[in-house]
Amino acid sequence: MLAPRQKNLLFVCLALLWVAIMLAAFWWFEMRYIRPFDGRTQLFSGQTLRLPPDLAGQDTIRVVHFWDPGCPCNVGNQQHLAQLLERFAPRGVQFYALRKAGSHGQLPQNLAGLQNIDELPGSQDLPASPAVAIWGRDGQLAYFGPYSEGALCSSDNSFIEPILEALVDGRPVKADSTLAVGCFCDWPASGQESH
Template identity: 40%
Template structure:
């Protein structure tokens, strides 16, 4: 009788383990790298024209954030010293956001951008207030100075040259915006 009870307990324990793994995988282990189509109508930037402006579109709790957080902090600090203005969109609450984003002004995504494909992503305006770039930070789940799609855009705009990348097909790590 004792062996049967131990056997049933072991089978129950294994069943719970399998169910837990299945549940965890369904909730948190998803394929976030997916094809996305970015297209944005030119809207007024978060701040008055005069400087290059970057809008971080960020969704708190997104599994894709981890690969971008260190770069976001570094890039924001470096370019802010060069006069670039930064704002954030996406999660209205600052809960779960990196400290660097909590300090930024919140800007609601405009109604014209209702089909924004996901976060983390970015929108960049030139100093005249013209939308120059919309899209992901990089083509993968991680971003650094070497893999960044936006660093060359910001440097080009700071040099006074035009950029127009407001429509693009890409594959990126993105979470749906809430």
């Protein structure tokens, strides 16, 4: 049996060990998941982006989500995308997903309504992801760029809801080139991450 002084010493040692473990865990989490937001500006130009012939011009609004499973910026984007799917799919908007070539991963279950496409003409020129392209009922590219501006993406700072509302209501939209600051990862095969 331990003397009271030994019990106190044991308690202090265990408490210090616990604090050290918590600090190490926090440091590991910070190094792995928390990245500084440097505010890099990215230009999205949709001049070469086209729908595949089997999807073009069918009197339907189409949304294509560009994503890279290895990009931490997708995590914050996925809840917003699920809200868009829930809100606009019942109104006739079709949603598609194009995963970065050579990457592996699946979208979460709440995004099961997105139809996967393997290739999109002009997508090799995409500067960064996550990104979105929206085609109107006339088959013309209405919007190409990020979901929002800033470090986080939500319906509060999104560009997408107003564009989809306008297209659903039959109003024309032409925003096929966009300049924005946000959380992005490189799309080209280099795989270099940037923010």
